[in-house]
Amino acid sequence: MAGSSFGNIFQITTWGESHGVALGVVIDGCPSGLPLSQEDIQIFLNRRKPGQTKISTPRKEADEVEILSGLFEGKTTGTPISMLVRNTSQHSSDYSEIASYYRPGHADYTFDAKYGFRDYRGGGRSSGRETIGRVAAGAVASKLLSQFGITLTAYTKSIGPVSINMSSFDKNAILETPTCMPDRQASLQAEQYLADCMKEYDSVGGVIECVIEGVPAGLGDPVFNKLDANLSKAMMSIGAVKAVEIGDGIEVASRRGSENNDSFHMEDGQITKTTNHAGGILGGISDGSPIILRTYIKPTPSIFSTQQTVNKNGENIEIAIKGRHDPIIVPRAVVVVESMAALTILDALLLNACAKMDNLLKIYKE
Amino acid sequence: MAGSSFGNIFQITTWGESHGVALGVVIDGCPSGLPLSQEDIQIFLNRRKPGQTKISTPRKEADEVEILSGLFEGKTTGTPISMLVRNTSQHSSDYSEIASYYRPGHADYTFDAKYGFRDYRGGGRSSGRETIGRVAAGAVASKLLSQFGITLTAYTKSIGPVSINMSSFDKNAILETPTCMPDRQASLQAEQYLADCMKEYDSVGGVIECVIEGVPAGLGDPVFNKLDANLSKAMMSIGAVKAVEIGDGIEVASRRGSENNDSFHMEDGQITKTTNHAGGILGGISDGSPIILRTYIKPTPSIFSTQQTVNKNGENIEIAIKGRHDPIIVPRAVVVVESMAALTILDALLLNACAKMDNLLKIYKE
Amino acid sequence: MAGSSFGNIFQITTWGESHGVALGVVIDGCPSGLPLSQEDIQIFLNRRKPGQTKISTPRKEADEVEILSGLFEGKTTGTPISMLVRNTSQHSSDYSEIASYYRPGHADYTFDAKYGFRDYRGGGRSSGRETIGRVAAGAVASKLLSQFGITLTAYTKSIGPVSINMSSFDKNAILETPTCMPDRQASLQAEQYLADCMKEYDSVGGVIECVIEGVPAGLGDPVFNKLDANLSKAMMSIGAVKAVEIGDGIEVASRRGSENNDSFHMEDGQITKTTNHAGGILGGISDGSPIILRTYIKPTPSIFSTQQTVNKNGENIEIAIKGRHDPIIVPRAVVVVESMAALTILDALLLNACAKMDNLLKIYKE
Amino acid sequence: MAGSSFGNIFQITTWGESHGVALGVVIDGCPSGLPLSQEDIQIFLNRRKPGQTKISTPRKEADEVEILSGLFEGKTTGTPISMLVRNTSQHSSDYSEIASYYRPGHADYTFDAKYGFRDYRGGGRSSGRETIGRVAAGAVASKLLSQFGITLTAYTKSIGPVSINMSSFDKNAILETPTCMPDRQASLQAEQYLADCMKEYDSVGGVIECVIEGVPAGLGDPVFNKLDANLSKAMMSIGAVKAVEIGDGIEVASRRGSENNDSFHMEDGQITKTTNHAGGILGGISDGSPIILRTYIKPTPSIFSTQQTVNKNGENIEIAIKGRHDPIIVPRAVVVVESMAALTILDALLLNACAKMDNLLKIYKE
Numbered sequence A, B, C, D: 001m002a003g004s005s006f007g008n009i010f011q012i013t014t015w016g017e018s019h020g021v022a023l024g025v026v027i028d029g030c031p032s033g034l035p036l037s038q039e040d041i042q043i044f045l046n047r048r049k050p051g052q053t054k055i056s057t058p059r060k061e062a063d064e065v066e067i068l069s070g071l072f073e074g075k076t077t078g079t080p081i082s083m084l085v086r087n088t089s090q091h092s093s094d095y096s097e098i099a100s101y102y103r104p105g106h107a108d109y110t111f112d113a114k115y116g117f118r119d120y121r122g123g124g125r126s127s128g129r130e131t132i133g134r135v136a137a138g139a140v141a142s143k144l145l146s147q148f149g150i151t152l153t154a155y156t157k158s159i160g161p162v163s164i165n166m167s168s169f170d171k172n173a174i175l176e177t178p179t180c181m182p183d184r185q186a187s188l189q190a191e192q193y194l195a196d197c198m199k200e201y202d203s204v205g206g207v208i209e210c211v212i213e214g215v216p217a218g219l220g221d222p223v224f225n226k227l228d229a230n231l232s233k234a235m236m237s238i239g240a241v242k243a244v245e246i247g248d249g250i251e252v253a254s255r256r257g258s259e260n261n262d263s264f265h266m267e268d269g270q271i272t273k274t275t276n277h278a279g280g281i282l283g284g285i286s287d288g289s290p291i292i293l294r295t296y297i298k299p300t301p302s303i304f305s306t307q308q309t310v311n312k313n314g315e316n317i318e319i320a321i322k323g324r325h326d327p328i329i330v331p332r333a334v335v336v337v338e339s340m341a342a343l344t345i346l347d348a349l350l351l352n353a354c355a356k357m358d359n360l361l362k363i364y365k366e
Helices: A038-048 A092-100 A108-115 A121-126 A128-146 A171-176 A184-199 A227-236 A249-254 A330-354 A357-364 B038-048 B092-100 B108-115 B121-126 B128-146 B171-176 B184-199 B227-236 B249-254 B330-352 B357-364 C038-048 C092-100 C108-115 C128-146 C184-199 C227-236 C249-254 C330-352 C357-364 D038-048 D092-100 D108-115 D128-146 D184-199 D227-236 D249-254 D330-354 D357-364
Strands: A011-016 A022-028 A065-067 A081-086 A151-159 A206-213 A241-246 A264-267 A270-273 A291-297 A307-310 A316-319 B011-016 B022-028 B065-067 B081-086 B151-159 B206-213 B241-246 B264-267 B270-273 B291-297 B307-310 B316-319 C011-016 C022-028 C065-067 C081-086 C151-159 C206-213 C241-246 C264-267 C270-273 C291-297 C307-310 C316-319 D011-016 D022-028 D065-067 D081-086 D151-159 D206-213 D241-246 D264-267 D270-273 D291-297 D307-310 D316-319
Touching (some): A011 A128, A011 D022, A011 D081, A022 A128, A038 A065, A038 A128, A038 A330, A128 A151, A151 A330, A171 A184, A206 A330, A227 A241, A227 A330, A241 A249, A241 B227, A249 B206, A291 B249, A330 A357, B022 B128, B022 C011, B081 B128, B108 B121, B128 B151, B128 B330, B151 B171, B227 B241, B227 B330, B241 B249, B291 B330, B357 D357, C011 C128, C128 C151, C128 C330, C206 C330, C227 C241, C227 C291, C227 D241, C241 D227, C249 D241, C249 D291, D022 D128, D038 D065, D038 D128, D038 D330, D128 D330, D151 D330, D206 D330, D227 D291, D227 D330, D241 D249, D330 D357
Antiparallel strands (some): A011 A022, A206 A291, B011 B022, B307 B316, C241 C291, C241 D241, C307 C316, D065 D081, D151 D206, D241 D291
């Protein structure tokens, strides 16, 4: 209830701090019989691993996952899947100073306000390393969804002022560029922009888009657990996200109904939307079109230039943060967005199994 | 689990369809000893009642609340508070036609896909009338929060192309203008814009902003139940919302860290943020500054002009929707936004009671 | 979270006090497409209605259910089913006195300790009338289970010293005797015993047994949500229940393993247990045999003879309770036991739909 | 949702199989500021460790706990506490045979029915080793409760036909006798009885009682989350438990109300019950008296004598189980009962913090 769990049927619980012994996740509610290997998980974790490019922190972590339970002879058993990643590059000394003051843009002050004290080493539980558990679980969710033809593709849409050009969309580039942009030209521009930023001891924000294809119509619930509501929560629960859009998002607020409504028509015997302003969700329930969402991510709050703040003695002070920090959160967050989206869609897929008598009759009477 | 409940400690469950017998809500987990009257609820419900202005549906509903349980001698007892509102202006005949086809922008198709059939009278459970339960519960939450000096103010920020001017902000105007804009000049412009829209048989979208003041630092949880994550879900669960922003929202994605970080300084012996780009939440936990959020609402999908769609026989057809519909959802949704925000903040306030040993010692050892 | 909800997928929330306006229940998560009528509910409610026999309170209540939502054209829609029963025989004056003292065996003192005050009219939320919502929901659950060939039979096993003779088991007698005993001879003896009790201004306890047939093997989860664990909670949540047994229950504690293990053998091509000491559940999961459970119910605490207690001024006093009270809770609780068991089994049936990939493939790929 | 989590505010999630890599638990919702050491946990785990006496399995496991997160400088931080115990004595070969048939009294058949296959090594998730996570979490809960003067004492009440004599109650004996009986004389008799059983290749059941002292009046909720309902679920979720009693339990069913009601009287200015038939709970809420509960535990199903069963080919066969098994579950389950009770009481203590406005005012306005 303290909020380290996510999902209803496919429920994950993450744990661990950036500078503790390890971080991990327990998945409860994964159906039995899904083929799963350590490799399936590691591929996802490698996408968020630090120290891989010049635009990410030079801190190196192997981030090797250990699966501790829930598998037998290469398949999930239906019982909890526990996975952990040990911390290996812990330089707590990097953080000794920050115990005494509150870093702007960080959770230092709010943790102290909430808990009375905090593990000040590297952000503790509010570190980006907390997402390791999400990504490990997201790998399992993605594997399961793929059995039903559901695929997720997240990528960097913009970094600072540099946006991708949708007409140059190159899916392969997502995993091959350091920016995770699906546009190699834009990626080079963004890298240059980031290099300039770093020279100025500054950081920068950006936008991640996620497209989910193959989702059958009917997932999501009509009131509080609308599919878009759950996706929004999933996205906004990622540190540094400050806005979420579904489909055309903020654009719809300045539109007329006649512009914004998506007409239906028949296509190959299927009911199809002629446009997809709605982003694949109507009334909180998937409509069979691709689900499209965007998250807006703030610049890394750890910057090396001088900042004003307050210390624990209640004195105004000036600080300059040291340490090994990413100049931008976005590229490493792409797989986190994809993972959280996968977890949300999978949970809706499972919950929907009980939505109508017909589904139950297929299971229990055939 | 089918998603008609919201909240963890202060948990509400709503029920009812637009053209059924009644709609209502059960609140479980309201602390005992809160003074509460029917009037407290009715004031909130009156703010969303239809038929009050020329920019809302001419459909008239008394929307009178009946409190069925949970009060004794003017105070909450700690047991469930059940409230209902009977439907009185049900013209099911208005809807007989829509049983046979799927209205663009509505949940008709997705309900059929999910449940195999639907209550086609006026949207059933996906009607805006579903928010009656949210608003009745929001009235209770707001009353409780006010005991701790926490106040919520939601208002229309823009309608189509017409935005309020923050320098003309007039709080009283929120309840006095038909648009719920806190700027009488902008409101007149918006009314004119809406009148033009209606002549063209069209509808329009808009933006609602909500400011929450007096929230103590420390509410919200650091991982999945971040306060902003829960607020996002709360907002996106309102029908027609397609984007949510916290603080500066999408703006942060194109900023530098040095611009976006809010410095801390001491003010009257209190730690205070010099700016509030973060919108009152750091690391998912309230920081004591005002919490600021915006929701982007699509145009009413029910428009009177001709549209393309598909009927239940899988034929492409043309339709023109009849009935009594709002040309804009925004003004009547203002109190829904305020209510959902109140429910979210209150739940965080209650959950936070157990966050540290010191709190428990105050309750059990003093 | 204040505990008025039960179940995970098929989730019910009850509300209402004995002497308030009404009592009711909201069911969220009932699959769409189940044929359901008011009559289905009323039959169940009539089984717990007071004033029907000389061994129940002379207080008369019509207990007529009103279904407010969730049905359309005779079938469940998949959205919340809200039902209420208005209180009609409220003699609050009967209870004016008990505001000032704590009745032995009742929840008066503990409510005051928890909430700071209480609705003292007739027990408020801790009254037996609270079970109206459970029974209305139980009727829906039983109807749904019957579609899968699952039937529940609860009955009075003993009243005070009078037990039924299993060799005279007569299922029809359950609904025809005032004791709900499936043995007409034992029922007459029990009625005589109760008549004697009432003459002595006293009350008496008893035992209810419930047999659930047709449950497929595989329902329930292996750790905390064992099917027997959930059944125990369901039973012990009924006021006045002080013990619960599954299968042979307390007997097993004095047995040898060689006596207690149920052998498996093949019967008509099915794996079958030769005996059923386990009561149909192994490792928390149904094994296909009948599920058998017993609840032990204390005597009605409202007795007319003189008792010692304490008043609100902290003085030791003597009291003699007045009013219209059942001399035994058991017969009217039989349908409550059956209802709570149905709710528990149904929730397990629904949750189990997601236990293995094969089930999901049947729904989404066939 | 697959049932490996327990509790609402103080929520634990256990994972791991008897013959997997490790077993463990994640606690989410532990308040910050509780002093806690590895030693606190290890003391509890040592009480359930195998291989310590001649009446437990000769299988030796170090069962050393590793705390992976949630502590900083000797105190809980309010973030998840993850703990694991590695399996060291895994003789999977012991179990190779049981893959092919269903052991009577075990969950082999029901796991196969539910999941389509199972990890057949030593019971997998339904092994008694699953309780390691419960006990590690129970140690934390007990430590926290002790800060509020709440203590739990569980002990063996009977083994087969041998019961303790309450007049010889010796609390120290609980931790010093191999039976965990608080009566050294009875313990010797029980050891002799067990020795005889083992010679006959048989096993035996027994009874565990738990007394919880110092619980303030007011914990627990009045309807589905009655304190006794949650305790029953907690107990029945322990493998092999087949009955649960609160207070006088089954005895009350044959009593008169005049015998069973506990009178109130004033004692040292406190409202006190003169007797405690109710076992410390009235209307689902603690009444300030000691809470008393008993669990009835079946004989170990793994016995070495010959049994009838069925194999995976659907053939009737005879088997004789091999391996290293406890002849009785009871003594090692005593600390499991105590742990589950502690988890339940603590969760109620935390939830109750939000029951009345007065509590919140103490936290937020003082």
